[in-house]
Amino acid sequence: MKRIFAVALGILTAIGGFVDIGDLVTNAVVGSRFGLGLVWVVLVGVVGICLYANMAGRVAAVSGRATFEIIRERLGPRAGFANLAASFLINLLTLTAEIGGVALALQLASGVDPMLWVPLAAFGVWIVVWRAKFDLLENVTGMLGLTLIVFAVALFLLSPDWGSLAGQALAPTVPSSESVATYWFYAVALFGAAMTPYEVFFFSSGAIEEGWKRKDLMTERLNVFVGFPLGGLLSIAIAGCAAVVLLPEAISVTSLSQVVLPVAQAGGTVALSFAIVGILAATFGAALETTLSSGYTLAQYFGWSWGKFRRPARAARFHLSMIVCIVVGVLILFTGVDPIAVTEYSVVFSAVALPLTYLPILLVANDREYMGTEVNGRGANALGVVYLVIILIAALAAIPLLILTGAGA
Template sequence: MKRIFAVALGILTAIGGFLDIGDLVTNAVVGSRFGMGLAWVVPVGVVGICLYAQMAGRVAAVSGRATFEIIRERLGPRVGAANLSASFFINLMTVTAEIGGVALALQLATDVGPLLWVPVAAFAVWVVIWRVKFSIMENVTGLLGLCLIVFAVAVFALQPHWSTLAHQALAPVIPQSESAATYWYFAIALFGAAMTPYEVFFFSSGAREEHWTTKDLSTSRLNVLIGFPLGGILSLAIAACATLVLLPAQIEVTSLSEITMPVVMAGGKLALAFVIIGVVAATFGAALETTLSSGYTLAQFFGWAWGKFRRPAEAARFHTVMLVTVLACAAVLFTGIDPILVTEYSVVFSAIALPLTYLPILIVANDPEYMGRHVNGRAVNVAGSIYLVIILVASLAAIPLMIVTGAGQ
């Protein structure tokens, strides 16, 4: 049983990273517009985040310090500040979207307007971060998020022509109604969503919250190899549901109700209940991750005391940053901004920030001063270098494609 719960950090990180409110919608949008033609992006992203999350977890377990602390020390304050600025801005966007996503999911369950749920969601995030132990937080949120497996069940219940889905995924074709620029814009968005920077910062800091050492390297690998691929599988299931139901009917995805439509068709109200629980858990888990990541990055950069294992009085600035973050993001939502739109933009901006995040991790994971005999092997370095090229290309292409396509319109 202890080993089962050991993967909870990876499950929470994967669900929060792959299946936050923006990714739920983006995968459904992609399925409703391109079918399974962009399915190949998901495994590319999964392999990339597994590769670098494993490095970040190993750095934390071996060195006894979170990745962001070492980046600032190893590469200097300028590189650390650039990394901090980009990641903190994206975190703020994502916290805003996730709190709004929880409100949208609760609206789906109660038919009460989302603005009335925003203060409830924000207060719940703050209370959990302030009072609930890290282990309880990750176990409960991560396991409840597994209710989203109902999307995978729905794919089977809809009885698709598997050969057609496989052909779309393995031999992708750009539909005549879509441009090549739009196709590649959504490819970068999906890739950025899979490798969002806060995932590795949260995973690394979470390892320190749980006091991992070199004895826990196998647990780190288990978290990575189960959690992130699971998130990828559920992403593909959401896209497949949209492909089977929304694409033939030419239904445009603009809200959570369209996302749940294939599941309701396959399993009725019981399936809808599972979806709502899963979406609330996933978006709430992502809100916790990104709020914590905001505190982690600032505290680690400036050398403050940090960690949920410390009482607020012992890490006052760390907890203050998170409280201010939650309040600020909730205030933004009261302007009436669409949380789904915020997250869709945030994943593209994440792609821009990827080189600032992953190059330092690769450098630190190869530094014997911190890693000793646990530095990267040759195969990991080759794979990491290949992914850095992909990351750089995605980063350079993101803004031009956003402008040309009108953010995928």
């Protein structure tokens, strides 16, 4: 049982990062428009996030300090502030979307207008962050999020033409009804969603919350190489369900009810219930992650006391900053903005900010002053540089593709 819960941090991070409200809808949109023609992007994203999350987790376990603290110290306050500004603003957008996502999941379960659920969702996030212990937070949310495996079960129950799906994945093409620019827009969006900056900051800070040391490096690797690939597989399952049910009917995905339609068709009410529980857990887990990440990045940059291992009174600014972020997110949602649209924009802007996030992590992971003998090997550095090139290309292409395609419309 201890071994199972040892990977709970990775499961929570992966589900909150890969299968949040934006990913649920984006993967369904991609599946309904391109089939499995963009699965390769998910796979590239999984390898990338595993690579850099492993670096961030290893830095935390070996140095005993969160990555953002070292980035500020290693690169100086100006470079650190550029990293902070980019990642924090994107994180705030994502937090807004995730609170809205919890409200949408509750609407799916109850039929009540999501705007009425927003204050309750925000309160729930705050009270859990305020009162729940970190291990309880990660274990419960992460494990409940595993019910999203119902999408994989549904895919098998639908008895698709596996040869056709494999052909879409192995020989991707742009459908005649779509433009090349739209195809690449969604490729960048999926990549940005997989490599979202808050994932590594949450994972690194979570390692400190867990009290990981050098002796826990195996646990760290288990978290990374089990949790994140699992999140990627769930994303592919969601896209696969949409490709089988929604693509042939030309159903345009604009709501969660359409996302879960293939599950309901495959397994009826029972399967749908599992899907709703999984969506609620995933969006709530992502809201917790983004809330904590907001507090972590601010506190670590400015040198405040932080962490759920401290009583709120001993980390007052850390907790106050998270409350302010939640309130700002609620106020944005009360303007009537679509939380799904907010998330889709946030993953595109995440792609823009990726170089500011991942270059510093690569530099710190190679610094013997902090890492001693646990610095990156040649293979990790070579792959890290390759990914930095990919990240830079995605960052440069994101805004032009957003404008050119009208956000993939």
